[in-house]
Amino acid sequence: MHAWPASEVPALTGQGRDLRIHDTATGALVTLDPGPVARIYVCGITPYDATHMGHAATYNAFDLVQRVWLDTKRQVHYVQNVTDVDDPLLERAVRDGIDWVGLAEKETALFREDMTALRMLPPKHYIGAVEAIPGIVPLVERLRDAGAAYELEGDVYFSVEADPNFGKVSHLDAAAMRLLSAERGGDPDRAGKKNPLDPMLWMAAREGEPSWDGGSLGRGRPGWHIECVAIALDHLGMGFDVQGGGSDLVFPHHEMGASHAQVLTGEFPMAKAYVHAGMVALDGEKMSKSKGNLVFVSALRRAGVDPAAIRLALLAHHYRDNWEWTDQVLADAVARLGRWRAAVSRPDGPSADALVEELREALANDLDAPAALAAVDRWAALQTERGGTDEGAPGVASRAVDALLGVAL
Template identity: 60%
Template sequence: MRSWAAQNVPKLPGESIPLSLYDTSARQVRQTDPGPTARIYVCGITPYDATHLGHANTYHAFDLVGRMWRDAGHEVHYTQNATDVDDPLLERAAQTGIDWRDLAEREIELFRGDMEALRILPPREYVGVTEVVGRVADLIAKLSAKGVTYVLDGDVYFSVSDAPKFGQVSGYDETEMTVLFAERGGDPGRAGKRHPLDWLLWRAERPGEPVWESRLGRGRPGWHIECTAIAVDSLGSGFDVAGGGSDLIFPHHECGASEGHALTGEWPFAKFYTHAGMVALDGDKMSKSKGNLVFVSKLRLAHDPMAVRLVLLAHHYRADWEYVPSLIADAERRLATWRSAVTLSSGPRADDLLATVRARLADDLDSPGALAAVDAWAAEALTAGGPDPDAPRLVRDLADALLGVAL
C-alpha cells in the first residue's frame, strides 16, 4: 500500500540525548536503546471515517519518537498498518451503501493527506490487512501447530490458558480485562469458548461478508493477529516500540504480545509498549461510534496545519485532554510569534535552546516544555534582539527537525 510523501529533515549540530519513554508494560519511564536501526510499529486506522484529532494525537506522538531517533543518528524502520477489512468498516459501508473497498480507499487517501499536511514522517511500510491475508493465515497455522489455538464452529481462537505472559502488558486484573474485552471488539460471552478472554484469530466465512481462500479455509483474519503478522514480517521480534492510543493497551497490544511470544518464544515481543492519551470533545473521548469528532481534514482547511500540530505539541502525549476552539487560536498566535522571530536578521544565541529542546523531548517527549523554551527565545528575540545572525536559522531548523513545525 502506498504511504505518503516525506519531508527533508534538517541535520542539527551538537550532540543528541538518548530518548526515554514510558513503557506501559514496565509501568515506568525507561531509556530506549535501539541499534543502528530503530524499529517501531504503530497500529493504524480502521478506515471507515475521516481522521480525527485523537488519531492525529497518536501518530504525532510517534512521529516525535522517530524524529528524536533520527537526531541521534539512527535509521528508523517504521511500519504501520491499515485495518482495511473489519466489522466497523463493513457496518459503515452497509449503512451508507458504499462498497467497503471504496470506503476504505477513500478514507485512507484522506488519512494520507492529513498526515502529510501535519508533517508526520511516513512509515517505511504502510500495509493494508487485505494485502497480507495469506500471510496471516500461515501465521495462525504456525500457532495451531504449537498447540495454542482451537476451533469453534470454524473460527480459530487463541487459548488464553496457553499465554503465560497474558496480562503483563496492561497489568489489568481479569475482571477489568473482561469488561474491556466486551467493550473493544471481544466476545467474552460466546458459547463454546474455553475461556471468556480467548480471542479470535480467524473468522470463518459468514454470508454477505468478504472472504479469502486460505489454508484455514474461507474467511478473514481477526483484529489482533493482523498487526502481529505485519510486525513479524517487517520488523521481527524484539523490535523497539509498539505504539498506539491508550485504548489499544487491552486487548489489542496484550493479545498481540502473547501471539508474538507464542510464535517466537521471545519476551517481550516489543521492548516498549508506549501509548498516547485520548482526546475528548464535549466531555467524552473522541469516538467514531459517538460521533463527537474534530476532523483533521476540516481543521487544516480552516487553519494553518502547523497551528494544528502546535495544538498537539502543547499537550504531553500521554495526557488525556479535551479540545476546545481556543486551543487553535492560541496555537495560531504562537505560530505567528515564532515566525516573526525567525525572520529577524539576528537573535539571541540558540545553542542553549537546542540543548533544552532536546532535553525536554528526551524526557518522555515533554513537548510542552520544549514549546515553552522556544516561546522564551522568541519573546527575547522580538523584544531585545540578539547578536547572533545564525540563531534564527538554527531555530527554524530545530523546530522543523525535532518538533515537525515548518516556520
C-alpha cells in the same frame, strides 16, 4: 499499499540524546538504546472515518519518537498498518450503501493527505490487513497445530492460557479484561470458548461479507490482533524497540498481540517498550467514531487553518495526557505560531544554540513537548524584547523547531 511523502528533516549540529519513555508494561520510564536502526510499530487506522484529532495526537507522539531517534543519527525502521477490513468498516459501508473497498481507499487517501499536511514522517512499510492475509494464514495454522488455538463452529480462537506471560502488558485483572474485551471488539460471552478472553484469530466466512482463501482454515478473514503481529514479525522481528498506539489499545489489542507473537516465537517480550498516547475529548467525552463527536483534520484544513497550528495545538499537551479539544486550544496555537514566525523572520537575534539543547533535553525526557514549546516561547520572547547580534540564530531556531517538533516556520 503506499504511504505518504516524507518532508525533509533538517540535520542539526551536535548529537541528540537517547530517549527515556514511559513503558506501559513496567509502569516506569525506560531508556531506549536501539542499535544503528531503531524499530517501531504503530497501529494504524481502521479507514471508515479519518482523521480526527485523537488520531492526529497519537501519530504526532510517535512522529516525535522518530525525530528524537533521527537526531541521534540513527536510522528508523517504522511500520504502520491499515485495518482495511473489519466489522466497523463493513458496518459503515452497509449503513451508507457504498462499497467497503471504495470506502477504505477513500478514507486511507484522506489520512495520507492529513499526515502529509501535518508533516508526520511516513512509515517505511505501510501495510493493509488485506495484503497481509497470505502471511497471516500460516501463523494461525502454526498456533492451531501447536495447540495454542482451537476451532469453534469454523472460527479459530487463540487460547490465552498458552502464553505464560499473558497479562504482562496491561496488568489488568480478569474482570477488567472481560469488560474491556466486550467493549473493544471481543466476544467474551460466546458459548463454547475455553476462556471468555480468548480472541478470534480467523473468522469463518459469513454470508454477505468478504472472505479469502485460508488454506486449511477455510475461507474467512483474519482477527484484529493477528493482523498486526504478522506485519510486525515480517518487517521488524521480535524484540523491536517500541510498540505504539493510543491508550485504548493497551487491552485487548496490544496484550493479545504480544501473546500471539510470544507463543509463535517462544521469545519474550515482543517489544522492549509499550508506549501509549492519551485520549482527546470534545465536549467532555472522548472523541470516538461511535459517538460521532469528532473534529477532523481535513475539516480544519478546508476552513483555512494552517496545519502547523494544528500540530502546535497537539504539541501543547503531553502525549500521555488525556485532554480536551476546544476553540481556545486552537486559538492559542495560532497565536503561538504567529509569534514564532515573527521571531525567526528577523535577520539576527539571540543565540539559539542553547535552545537546540533545551529542545533535545525536553523531548528525550518522555517526549515532553510542552517543555519544548516553552523553551521556544522563551527564545522568541527574547528575540522580540531585546533581539541580538547572531545572524545565524533565526535559522538555527527555525531548523531545530522543524527537525525536532515537525513545525515549519
